[in-house]
Amino acid sequence: MQQPTIDLDMPQQLTLYLHKLSPYSHRIELALAEANVKYKAHQVDLFNKPTWFAAKVNPIGKVPAITYGGPDVDPTEPSSLSFKLAESNVILQFVAELYPESGLLPKDPVERAKVLFFMDTVDRHFDKPGNEWMYGRTESYEGYLKGVEMIQGLLSESGEFAVGDRYTIADACIAPLLSRLKITYETDIGAFPVGQGTKLGGELKAPKYAKFMKYAQAMLERQSLRDTNDEAYLADTWKTLITERRV
Structure with a gap:
């Protein structure tokens, strides 16, 4: 077309x-x-x-x-x-x-490359292993945790944003996944063995993941996400699709 x-x-x-x-x-x-x-x-x-x-x-x-x-x-x-x-x-x-x-993509070519690389890393090493685990295609969330470590290593020094000192499409790329991660470890809803979601939440409280969790919390508290997020709907739908139907 x-x-x-x-x-x-x-x-x-x-x-x-x-x-x-x-x-x-x-x-x-x-x-x-x-x-x-x-x-x-x-x-x-x-x-x-x-x-x-x-x-x-x-x-x-x-x-x-x-x-x-x-x-x-x-x-x-x-x-x-x-x-x-x-x-x-x-x-x-x-x-x-x-x-x-809007500043969603930096003008500086190096900073732009960092944003695009962050987004690629999110999709390959955070979203993909997270889905594999949440949908029961793998028994362990270790791959997911490795993705957390990779993302943490790419975060800006302040840990407030993914890249640089302002919100970019790198943050928009990962923020919805962080919201769903929070639901997973708070509700233990998923096609994984019972208790694994809660266990993952416990592991993420370790000091080694402090920068990642600080960043995740900042994204979850941002007004744009609060205005567009519906945790109750997501949790209820996941319970039906993943836990009960094992889709």
């Missing part, structure tokens, strides 16, 4: 297709909130996906996805004149570059 040409210097409509359960959708919500961007949000039912979504927005049918530009239309009838984009980290970078005044 050929994408239309969009004048990026002109104000354009932006629609985010998301689902509350998806941490990858949540990444985009955080970036848009931090950039103070007005946009439309449309919830896509992941358990009964509408046919128009794959046909008109994202051919692989996954969220998040966005439409940018074109006429301001009903999200269920996206315009052929709008630009379509999927994959959370690609969208994060697009949003950061679309709104450079």
Whole structure:
């Protein structure tokens, strides 16, 4: 499908297709909130996906996805004149570059590289082993803890942000995963053996993880996350999908 040409210097409509359960959708919500961007949000039912979504927005049918530009239309009838984009980290970078005044992506090439490397590390070494353990595909959370150590080693000296001295898309990339980690070790909900979630929470209290936990707490307390997070919904849904159905 050929994408239309969009004048990026002109104000354009932006629609985010998301689902509350998806941490990858949540990444985009955080970036848009931090950039103070007005946009439309449309919830896509992941358990009964509408046919128009794959046909008109994202051919692989996954969220998040966005439409940018074109006429301001009903999200269920996206315009052929709008630009379509999927994959959370690609969208994060697009949003950061679309709104450079937000500071979501540093101008300095070295700092930009640090942000992108942090995001890649999150996906490869934190999110992936975390999912493997939470969904019962591996019996141990050791790989997850190794990811925690890797992330901790990349954090800025102050430990307040992932890179540098302000919030970037690196923080938006990991913050939803930190929220879900907190739910996991507080509720022990997951496809892992009973008690492992609580045990992981105990291990994370060790001094060796202090910098990571300080950073995680700062992200959890940030207004953008508090405004877009629904722990009760996530916990209830996980209990159904992971613990009871073992999906």
